[in-house]
Amino acid sequence: MPITEVEKIWMDGELVPWHEAKVHVLSHALHYGSGVFEGIRAYETSRGPAVWHLDEHVKRLYRSAKLYHMEIPYSPEALVQATKDVIRANGLNACYIRPLVIRGYGEMGVNPLNAPVNVVIAVWPWGAYLGEDALERGVRIKISSWRRNGQNSLPSAAKATGQYINSVLAKVESLKAGYDEAIMLNEQGSITDGSGENVFVVRSGVLTTPPIQAGCLDGITRSTVMRIARDLGYEVGEENLVRTDLYNADEAFFTGTAAEITPIREVDDRVVGEGHRGPVTKELQGAFFAATKGETDRYQSWLTYVND
Numbered sequence: 001m002p003i004t005e006v007e008k009i010w011m012d013g014e015l016v017p018w019h020e021a022k023v024h025v026l027s028h029a030l031h032y033g034s035g036v037f038e039g040i041r042a043y044e045t046s047r048g049p050a051v052w053h054l055d056e057h058v059k060r061l062y063r064s065a066k067l068y069h070m071e072i073p074y075s076p077e078a079l080v081q082a083t084k085d086v087i088r089a090n091g092l093n094a095c096y097i098r099p100l101v102i103r104g105y106g107e108m109g110v111n112p113l114n115a116p117v118n119v120v121i122a123v124w125p126w127g128a129y130l131g132e133d134a135l136e137r138g139v140r141i142k143i144s145s146w147r148r149n150g151q152n153s154l155p156s157a158a159k160a161t162g163q164y165i166n167s168v169l170a171k172v173e174s175l176k177a178g179y180d181e182a183i184m185l186n187e188q189g190s191i192t193d194g195s196g197e198n199v200f201v202v203r204s205g206v207l208t209t210p211p212i213q214a215g216c217l218d219g220i221t222r223s224t225v226m227r228i229a230r231d232l233g234y235e236v237g238e239e240n241l242v243r244t245d246l247y248n249a250d251e252a253f254f255t256g257t258a259a260e261i262t263p264i265r266e267v268d269d270r271v272v273g274e275g276h277r278g279p280v281t282k283e284l285q286g287a288f289f290a291a292t293k294g295e296t297d298r299y300q301s302w303l304t305y306v307n308d
């Protein structure tokens with residue numbers, strides 16, 4: 001998906017013009033994947049743009065950095081402020097937000113500890129991640145032949161740039177085979193997540209999603225959807241799932257900051273449920289998008305209003 005350019009990017013404490021936000025080709029992260037990042041969205045509300053779960057995303061960024069011994073040279077409060085500043089500077093009402101912390105230029109060799117830590121926050125308009133009609137029609141997915149990186153090789157507790165090369169293998173395999181997205185199994189054969197989304201199944205009105213320990217990212221949309229579903233009266237469980245649990249589900253859907261709540265209509269050429277967005281998925285989408293727009297009082301604390 002081509003990027004829609006805007007004016008400014010926040011880089012190491014300053015708002016710089018879009019085309020001047022550059023790093024050296026010998027930056028450590030380019031060679032060894034030594035970066036951590038976040039994906040966040042800001043939504044349009046009647047009070048102007050509001051960032052969805054900003055504090056949670058900033059906390060996860062610090063947890064990811066800690067795992068890789070990266071000291072972020074700004075406080076969480078400063079990054080919250082920088083996020084608001086860069087959205088305002090670009091005059092955006094809604095956008096995707098990409099904070100990135102990398103090991104920069106100055107050292108070569110695998111040891112990252114003496115390389116500087118650079119911080120970037122970029123924003124740009126980004127529509128539905130899996131295609132404009134995906135939120136309604138759903139997507140076709142393939143269980144990947146690639147396994148998800150194990151907890152003791154590249155831990156899924158961190159959102160590190162390097163581990164996404166695993167997601168890239170699965171994503172490209174699924175696209176080349178004519179599907180929209182992939183789901184990876186762990187080495188034990190349990191479902192983990194998509195290349196950039198968590199997964200849920202619905203059976204007899206009960207929602208189930210794999211536990212974090214299966215090897216999926218501790219998704220913020222995943223927790224949000226679990227909370228919304230329970231508030232709507234659904235039973236929600238975290239259990240290991242195998243691929244046939246997807247084939248035999250009444251409904252299945254992805255959750256993620258980029259993908260939001262995207263129905264899954266086919267898995268490995270087997271139709272899931274009725275083959276289109278099911279009633280539970282639709283109800284959850286309705287509650288989710290109302291909350292992102294600031295229309296739900298009980299979920300107001302999930303929004304950080306940019307102009308406040």
Ligand SMILES: Cc1ncc(COP(=O)(O)O)c(C=O)c1O
Pocket residue numbers: 039167193194195196197198216217218219220221222255256257258
């Ligand atoms: C592998 C993977 N799983 C799940 C998710 C969903 O996480 P979140 O809802 O926090 O965006 C993402 C996106 O960040 C991801 O990259």
